[in-house]
Amino acid sequence: MAKARRVSFSYLPELAGTLLAPLLIVLLCLPLRNWISPTDVAMLQLLWVAWQAQHYGWRWAAITTLVSVLVLNWCFVPPYYTFDVHDASFFISFVVMVVLGLLISLLSDQSKQQLKRLRYAMSQTRGMYMLAKGLGQRQNWQQQCDYTSKLLSRRLGASVQVITTAEPESTADHSVLAVGSPATAWILVPSAFLISHPTLLHTAQSLLAQSYARLELSEKAQQDRVKAQLEQQKTMLLRSLSHDLRTPLATIMGSSSMLADPELQFSTEQRQQQALNIYQQSQILNQHFEKVLELSKAQLTGHHIQLTNFSSDDLVAGALARRGDKATQLSASLHCSAAASLHGDLELLEIALANMLENALYHGAAPFELQMGHNGSQFYIRLTNALNDQAPSQRDKGHGLGVNICRAVAGLHQGSFELQHNSQHVTAVLEWPR
Template structure:
């Protein structure tokens, strides 16, 4: 502000205006805070990269960062709010993490809904949310905390009693023992007014009686096999047979049937293979220890097998979600245009979530309108839900706490520059999106769609900006070329006419004739320039209409030579047109203009008196015209550039506006032919163009 007052930034009157409108003290403080925050984020990111590159496992407390761990209990919402207040007090970013252990995979639907609601609450409060897979919750949390350089870890108070913590352990104790430099905060959060919701018990798991039947049958089958082996094998070998049966039951039918198979296997071993036979009595007390070990091993094997299967199922589910997201992202990345992107996004969302999908996009007045490719119609109430979602940037509708009576779930499409629309999803099963992973995946799809829409719009804006820049460049080039080419002949005409008017009586006839001829020549030059500008305008606007008729190339070439005849007075022009050359369908006026422009180009860029040659040939499919000169030729690599608008080569004499050859290219392409330039071996350049002959030659009836 002092520099402003001293006039070191703006002029005094401008400085006062800037101080009143923008550079106020509050604005400058806010800008300084934003700059410091951005600097801190960049330094923190660089530090974490350095730690990973040098395998530094401990935490460097360069800046505060909080990590709060949530669980399926209703108290997790209070824990999240308490962590939010703690993060605000420290001015630190915070992360909310949920660890998905094998035990967590078996939670009922109500508990899983609690988790997703808690994570959603954390996102609304500004936290970054993550779901961590792992065997032990404490190990997964500490590994993630060290990777993200977390300085404070917040957990809830343990619910187990003291004797349970001693026997079974506690996550708080495990975190404290392995935390190292990380501070552990154990809090309960403030009590909420509303009582926690009761767990959802609508879907009790039914007993799978057939699986238990298969477990009994498999134990019986194993007993039969062991009975055949009994005379030839030891008791330990028979125990291995029963353990193998327990593994098979655990793999095929789950925990309960495998536990039953363990108990039945011990009982069958005792009844059939331990003396006294066919009774449960045991003569040797050591067999009791064998039975106990066998039962424990059976329980452990069944538990481990079921856990591995649950982990494999979770891994397959994650793989399927990742593959679906990758397929959609890959297709979005290779698609251009908002309509095409929305078609791709709706197809993927509809296929993955078995739903009908609609997208609403904002108009110029920010009112939402349904995209034409949607899969269902929205009534007035659904449109109201979508408008609320767009304005508040939060999900609403089916399965949420906001307007749950809606028939569809509405998600905001939020891009870096703000909301770009609303995604509406109406699943065939109203409970299809109850699973937390399903909802998270849908939100990820929505985010990818929003980013794709933003990318397409930015591409359109960049294209428009490029077009405006190109238009401005062409306009400047046109003004520069035309102003020069208009000013030169106008100055000549003005000077000649002024001389005749002022000194007409004192001029001899020869001088007067030369002045009048210069006026005529410069007038013709102006006429050619204006005609070229008009032709280019017609070509670019698409207003050029061909009037094709069958004409003789010899006559068109003769007409072009007549138009530039006076300028060719000191040139030797050779034409080679075979008498058998067929008629060609063309617009003779425009093709004549092509020849005139090529000849005019040769006159400008070749030495005076150098020869010009015109050759015409034809095949069954096309006629080719070649105009060759013996000038300096074209620089290497510029054979195609000469046909660009406003391109002009080096010339010591008269220069044009750089439109003649561009017009030639437009006319020839309009006829369906091609035009090109090539340097000649002996010096000079040849311009060739073709005119297609697509129809049969006309006949003259006698």
Template sequence: MAMPEHERERGIIRAVRVSEYVWAVGIIALAAALGLLLRSHLQTIDVAMIFLLAVVVVGYQYRRGPALVAALLSIGAFDFAFVPPYYTFDVHDQAYYLTFAVMLVVALSMGQLTARIREQAQDAGERECRARALYALSRDLSAGGDLQDQFGMVARHISEAGRGDAQVFLDGSAHELRPGDRPGEGVFESVDVRVAATWARENGETAGWGTSHCAAAEAMVVPLKSPSRIVGVVTVQPRSFDEVLSEAERKTVEVLAHEAAAAFERTILFQAHEQARVEVESERLRTALLSSLSHDLRTPLAGIEGAASSLLQDSSGLPPEAQREMAETILEESRRMTRLVTNLLDMVRVEAGAVVVQREWQPLEEALGVALLRVEERLVGHAVETCLPPDLPLVPIDELLVEQVFINLLENAARHTPPGTSITVSAWTEREAVIVEVRDSGPGIPLGEEETVFRRFHRTVGADRTGPPGGSGLGLTICRGLITAHGGRLWVEQGTGGACFRFTLPLQGPPIRILPAEAVEG
């Protein structure tokens, strides 16, 4: 019948302790042999010093028990071999009793002192190793990452400290180090390990392999104790049951587990806070969206309803000009509603990160020209000047997205500037990018609001709104999202006299496809 693993561990510990006593006896025997070799050249006090030195060596190398045995053996060996009559324990000179007493007191004192110094040095070394391991774990955890990343870091450090394979489990969650290692599988297939894990969580102490609690378990279970609660456990499966963890190594594993528990709790609380913040932000966005819809849709719907009801009730009595004007009102308000819904859908795509950019190398003036045609009616009363140099390179862009950026910026300029003012669109190359500028001649953006204008549903009020109404407060938000998706940035440039928006389009893109000569000729 095979011996249980914990019995083997206890046998190894007993063997180690017995070997310390054997070495203590051997050192004293070596001191006695040295004294016998030099007895003719040494005085009795010199031999006593050799024995005291041997006791000091034993006290420095081993625990107090072997040091005490060495002290008693040194007195006996000194009396037997170096005090007349030799090779007997009889003492003819009563003065030697005082010598024995002094030797015993000095040997015990020196043994105790050296043992204490050795233990203090050992404790200092263990604390240094523990602090080094704790610092390494804290440094990795401070680098950030989600819970799964932290599980990997903690498992790696505890595996090194515990000389085994570590896994991390959180209570009340499916988070674990390795996919599929859920409670009831892997290390938890063993009933002894499950019992040890339950005991460790309930009592907040280490259990399982190498401990006095649930020692029959094949793994050591360390509770993850945060300052407020136990958040889970760490299991350490030894690579070899012949290698028993020392008390210092087990303490190091426990310290690392406590540090990991605090980090896990901070991450869990942070994630809960972020989730709550996202929910609050989503609720705020939903409220703002409903408010915007109820406000912005009410006006065009009222216009459509009024014009349509007039046409239905008394279309025959209305002159053709009035009928045409009402039809144009219906058409314009319908287009206004279409723009609003389009902006809302674009904003949802931008916020969800669902914007797919299909870059192709093409001239920037094509996207600008299409945008000018689409907003031609809304730019009535504004002179638009384009300043695109003839040597402007091709840019890797998604034409439809950049076209939408131009439309939103041009509509924004027309909406916030009085009729008769000009709008200028220019572009130039700078630092591996093309910079595009859309500038109007209106009142401009107030100082301090350079970032505010890009917030969702933000609208300029008061004297700044000199153009026709109809803005949803989403155009600039969408523009920034589309430009960011291209790898560029959009910002407000102050000091140009009027509102000035600039954005960059990086020139890094897919390779330019060169068509063969036959295709070009065809």
């Protein structure tokens, strides 16, 4: 009984508009019955029928039309207050009124349904546009899934989840949409909304799958670029190493062959000089091999960098420790900027800074100005030293190998390494994105 009462009460506005409004129009026009025609009253009633059709649908408007005809016949067609019609022309008016009322009801209902479908399509289109735009602005897969979940929940007014861990079970109340093939995520949505909003949900399913594929392609392209850079750096390192090894090795072979030649007679002083040449060139070779071992230990040619936060002071201390025999000489002339927070692979950056300091010591002059920090979108290490015309040749001291090591480290950080020269100073700059 309570349920039936609630249902009947829910139709009170429609019933009032259908039964009472036509009667009210006739009663208001009744005092003017001698001055207006039944056709004028019919026009007012048809206006109400159009309003009824627009707000409550064609069925209630059709009933309103029939009620209006009956009330009009009762009050405005002689003989009054009966349903008899003595003038046949009124039958034509009543038929036309009924036809117009039904036609207005149907056309108004069609217009209402078209407007509803148009609003629905615009809402779906807006939701798809916002989803495509939001996914394009997020470069992280988990962020894209969270954004999709929030957007769909807001658009549908119900809880929608995007699950990336394990496939959820489908129930009577919820449906599961797989994202991609094979599935990389699943959209858990109430089944009723899958029926009422299939376009938006299937578009979200497709856009998420395309976004995941785009992220995979972008990551693969990034890996290919890194691999190409590593191969390029490897080629450059091998070329530089071959170049740097050739001169000291030729000197060692020449001096040792001269000492081993029985036909050549050397004084004690000459023999000592040749032995000293062999020892010095052996030290240079040893330095080259130490740098190669540095590359091997850091796995520079196939290294997945470990990004951490660290202080610039820790970086300087680690770099000096790698050049223990020269740390005292470097420390005496090294002026560092205030400590700054950096982010990157500490081990690789220590190797790069150690080579920068070593090159500055061999080929430049004190003081050495070291600045580290970030300038907006990039971290930087900037080492400046004065020119030294009396410096040893680059070939003898491995300057090329050290520079290539720095470039390789910069490449692994998606950055760059440059040597900037002017008339008084040389500045080595290593930069990488934040």
